Amino acid sequence: MRTASTEGAATKTQAPARTRPAVPLWMCSAVVAALLFAFYNAHEARVTKTTIQQTRTALEKQIELQRESAREMVLARREALVLTDAKSLKIAMPAGNKDLPMLQATWSPEFGLVISGQRLAPPPGNRTLQLWLIPKATGGKAIPSLTLRPGPDGEFDLLVANPPDSPGAIKALAISEEADGGSPQPTTTPIWVGAVGTK
Numbered sequence: 001m002r003t004a005s006t007e008g009a010a011t012k013t014q015a016p017a018r019t020r021p022a023v024p025l026w027m028c029s030a031v032v033a034a035l036l037f038a039f040y041n042a043h044e045a046r047v048t049k050t051t052i053q054q055t056r057t058a059l060e061k062q063i064e065l066q067r068e069s070a071r072e073m074v075l076a077r078r079e080a081l082v083l084t085d086a087k088s089l090k091i092a093m094p095a096g097n098k099d100l101p102m103l104q105a106t107w108s109p110e111f112g113l114v115i116s117g118q119r120l121a122p123p124p125g126n127r128t129l130q131l132w133l134i135p136k137a138t139g140g141k142a143i144p145s146l147t148l149r150p151g152p153d154g155e156f157d158l159l160v161a162n163p164p165d166s167p168g169a170i171k172a173l174a175i176s177e178e179a180d181g182g183s184p185q186p187t188t189t190p191i192w193v194g195a196v197g198t199k
Helices: 003-011 027-085
Strands: 089-093 103-108 114-119 127-135 143-150 156-160 170-179 192-195
Touching: 027 103, 027 114, 027 156, 089 170, 103 192, 114 170, 127 156, 143 156
Parallel strands: none
Antiparallel strands: 089 103, 089 192, 103 114, 114 156, 127 143, 127 170, 170 192
């Protein structure tokens, strides 16, 4: 009897321990699929963000080009008004150096002043050409105006839409070579000078 109960106790103690159930395969697949979907979404979000930024940059460039084109159109129309105005004064601006081409100024009391010329060599370095209005008043200082470098083809086309004075108060126009950005007063001898007459 003792043997039987001992064997029974041994049998009880040798019973296999319970194990946790294995994770179902479908659950592993679902987790992997969820991770892949998350990575895909993150990648697509980055691609979309980059595409939006590129589109925005291209659109901003296009808008700026349109604005620049509109500005050029306005200036071209203003210049045409100056050149065709019956009240405009024609002012020849010969150079002090006979080897340099002459400039031609056209001044409309209503629409502004245009100075143009061809075959001009650009000033050296960062120098530029600056327009000056010389007043008739005794002792009057030269009035600084706009600056412009000739284009690569030597073309010079300067429009002053709103001159600081009227043709009747100015005795001459002059252009000198100045530092980039212009000067408050001429620092060099004018290269071109033209007397402003009256009609």
